[in-house]
Amino acid sequence: VKELFSSFNGDISAGLINVTRNIAPTFMPYADVKNGNALEALYKNKQSLGMKRGEDIIQLGKDEYVYKTKGMNIFFGIKDKQMYATNDELLYKNVGKAADKSIKDAPYASDMKGKNIFVAINADAILDLIVVKMVAGFGGQEVKTYIELANKVSYLSMSSEGEISEIDLCLKDKDVNALKQIVDFAKQFAGM
Incomplete structure (x- = not known):
C-alpha cells in the first residue's frame, strides 16, 4: 500500500458520475503515476490483504484488474500512465477514450x-x-x-x-x- 501511494505523480482527481443509481453512485478517481509496479505488487500479494470470503482480485489484462465483492465490482488499473478505479464496467471499458463532454x-x-x-x-x-x-x-x-x-x-x-x-x-x-x-x-x- 505504501508503494501504491508513493507511485502517485501529482494530483488525484475524482468524480461522481451517476448519483441516481440505487446501490451506489458511479465513481472514478484517477491520478498520474510513475509506473504500474504498485498495482502488480498489490495483485501478487492479495492473500496478505485479509480479504473476506467471496472477495477476490482478478487480473483482466496487463495493468487491468477487478476487485470482486458480493455487492460490487471495482475495476482498477493503469492506462497511459494514469491510475484509475471505477465501479462502472462501461467506464472501465472506455478509459483512455475521448469523452463526449469534457x-x-x-x-x-x-x-x-x-x-x-x-x-x-x-x-x-x-x-x-x-x-x-x-x-x-x-x-x-x-x-x-x-x-x-x-x-x-x-x-x-x-x-x-x-x-x-x-x-x-x-x-x-x-x-x-x-x-x-x-x-x-x-x-x-x-x-x-
Missing part, C-alpha cells in the same frame, strides 16, 4: 488550476439527468418552481488553496447584478 469545456475548468481541493456541482448536468426531468414532469408546481430556480444557477464551486477557502455561486444571467438575482431567488423561493 471537464476542460466546463466554465469552472480554469479555476481548478493550483487548488489543493476543488469541488464543483454543475447545475446544468444535474438538471439534464433523466430522473430530474421525470420528477419535474410529475412533481407539480412546487417542483417546477425549484427547477426554475435551479435553472438560474450555472454551478457552485468550493476550493481551497493553502489556508484560503472559497465558495462561488455562479449564476447564468451575466446582465443582472448577482445580489439582485440572489434576492429575487430568495423571494421566489419564499413565495413572496
Whole structure:
C-alpha cells in the first residue's frame, strides 16, 4: 500500500458520475503515476490483504484488474500512465477514450488550476439527468418552481488553496447584478 501511494505523480482527481443509481453512485478517481509496479505488487500479494470470503482480485489484462465483492465490482488499473478505479464496467471499458463532454469545456475548468481541493456541482448536468426531468414532469408546481430556480444557477464551486477557502455561486444571467438575482431567488423561493 505504501508503494501504491508513493507511485502517485501529482494530483488525484475524482468524480461522481451517476448519483441516481440505487446501490451506489458511479465513481472514478484517477491520478498520474510513475509506473504500474504498485498495482502488480498489490495483485501478487492479495492473500496478505485479509480479504473476506467471496472477495477476490482478478487480473483482466496487463495493468487491468477487478476487485470482486458480493455487492460490487471495482475495476482498477493503469492506462497511459494514469491510475484509475471505477465501479462502472462501461467506464472501465472506455478509459483512455475521448469523452463526449469534457471537464476542460466546463466554465469552472480554469479555476481548478493550483487548488489543493476543488469541488464543483454543475447545475446544468444535474438538471439534464433523466430522473430530474421525470420528477419535474410529475412533481407539480412546487417542483417546477425549484427547477426554475435551479435553472438560474450555472454551478457552485468550493476550493481551497493553502489556508484560503472559497465558495462561488455562479449564476447564468451575466446582465443582472448577482445580489439582485440572489434576492429575487430568495423571494421566489419564499413565495413572496
